[in-house]
Amino acid sequence: MNRWESIERKPAPLFAPTFGPLAGIRVLLNGTVVAAPFTATMMSDFGAEVIALERPKVKGDPARHQKPQIAEGDKHISGSWIQNARNKLSFSLETNLNIPESKEIFLSLIKNSDVWIENMVWIDKLGITDQMLLEVNPKLVICHISGYGTAGFGGDQRQINRPGYDPLGQSESGWGLLQGYPDREPYYAQQYVGDYMTGLMSVNGILMSYMVAQKTGKGQIIDVSLTESWMRVMDDNFVLWTQSQYLKHRQGVMQSAYQPGGVFKCGDGGYVNLGSYGKTAYNNVLKGFGIDSNKYSYEECSSSPEAVASPLGRELDGIFKKFFAEHTAQEATDICIDSKISAAHIKTAEEVFNEPHWHKRGDWVKYTDQTLNKEVEVFGIIPKLSETPGQVWCGAPALGQDTQRVLTDLLDYSQSEIDALKGKGVID
Structure with missing residues (x-):
């Protein structure tokens, strides 16, 4: 044995x-x-x-x-x-x-x-x-x-x-x-x-x-x-291919199908990741940033890749970029938090560790x-x-x-x- x-x-x-x-x-x-x-x-x-x-x-x-x-x-x-x-x-x-x-x-x-x-x-x-x-x-x-x-x-x-x-x-x-x-x-x-x-x-x-x-x-x-x-965790990629032979492609750090969405450079050299998918979220961002939603309507500026790429859509993109360039990453994030806009400061490990929220x-x-x-x-x-x-x-x-x-x-x-x-x- x-x-x-x-x-x-x-x-x-x-x-x-x-x-x-x-x-x-x-x-x-x-x-x-x-x-x-x-x-x-x-x-x-x-x-x-x-x-x-x-x-x-x-x-x-x-x-x-x-x-x-x-x-x-x-x-x-x-x-x-x-x-x-x-x-x-x-x-x-x-x-x-x-x-x-x-x-x-x-x-x-x-x-x-x-x-x-x-x-x-x-x-x-x-x-x-x-x-x-x-x-x-x-x-x-x-x-x-x-x-x-x-x-x-x-x-x-x-x-x-x-x-x-x-x-x-x-x-x-x-x-x-x-x-x-x-x-x-x-x-x-x-x-x-x-x-x-x-x-x-x-x-x-x-x-x-x-x-x-x-x-x-x-x-x-x-x-x-x-x-x-x-x-x-490939989300819809395989379904899109098997059902319609559609292949997604890489698009960098900015969304092409809606805006604002992606990574924006701030005045202090930091970065903020902002996402606002859908009309309600879009209008909330414009309100928080003080941008006229009648002039820059969701339908004309963010409802499709064509709207994002339109002259008015590109003009709005410039306004977003200017907003972030005039604020530090933390200032921009604080404004987004206070306005219930989905955004996040892209942080170093040091900055994450020093965030009181996680210690609490x-x-x-x-x-x-x-x-x-x-x-x-x-x-x-x-x-x-x-x-x-x-x-x-x-x-x-x-x-x-x-x-x-x-x-x-x-x-x-x-x-x-x-x-x-x-x-x-x-x-x-």
Whole structure:
């Protein structure tokens, strides 16, 4: 009998405090930058106990080593790690299951988990199959996160085998070709926004599957691809193509079908994003800006691309631009807020952090980062729940800091057994 077969499953939480709606769920994470770890973080922020497996040979998750780094003395760690690795335990394990000791530990962890999240893509080369894990734990929810999907859900194997990164998903989904100016190369969104969106899609799939597993005793497999996540937020683009062969094109930062709509430069060099779709919103903007709505009627200036492009429409556009050029970005935004005009100052991270509104909502939290052993202040938890709110109970872990206690307290390894593993490339 294998060691993992003889151990008894221990319910969660064993290491995390009890809080939030996901208390009692244990998540095992085999994932690096960015979608898979973020999926786990969203769950851990609301009470799930997350054990993150990090490969010792490559010094853990590459997110630890991203630049720029935050330093404290001779210690340093990435800002991304500080923000996104909180509320997790770090377990140092070589996940090549062709190594017998690694296989014992990994399957023991699977037996004790409710959810397994991975974005390694080619798990078969590590000796892992979905069927193997479901035999160990029939109620397990398995979440595969990839660039283009996994073979179990169909597709072209050549596409499935491609490495996937956020900008590539934006490109392959059609989203990227809509960003930027028509006379320049397309843009793509920065800051891994697609990875984070994919993480949210994954959380949704996990929670739905977990509900089914609790009712039926049967786990299942989830396939979430970065590219398909981008495809899902393409709004009407695919319907327009399939039904009328109409393709949207990038139009820069200004709307061409109505006005005012887009990004306006202000007198202090700042920018305001203003949107006013529809006649009521249009008239509200003109009233707030003191512009004659009889002379510049909605029908003649904003009701269609032709109206926007008309001489009167272009004259009105000049008035809008002059208004913003005569005000600072904050002045223009304040006028818009007071007039209930939908507009926003395009802010730096510093300006967002200094906005009192977000502090009053409790959006910034402090905790001790485990690598730096230093208190840090970061963005907190959303969404906000009235009865079972999330919380941060520990900072981002140092590499492998929880290996010993997970082996001892969860998997019942003795100290002599742990000592015997050391130096073999299994846990160190």
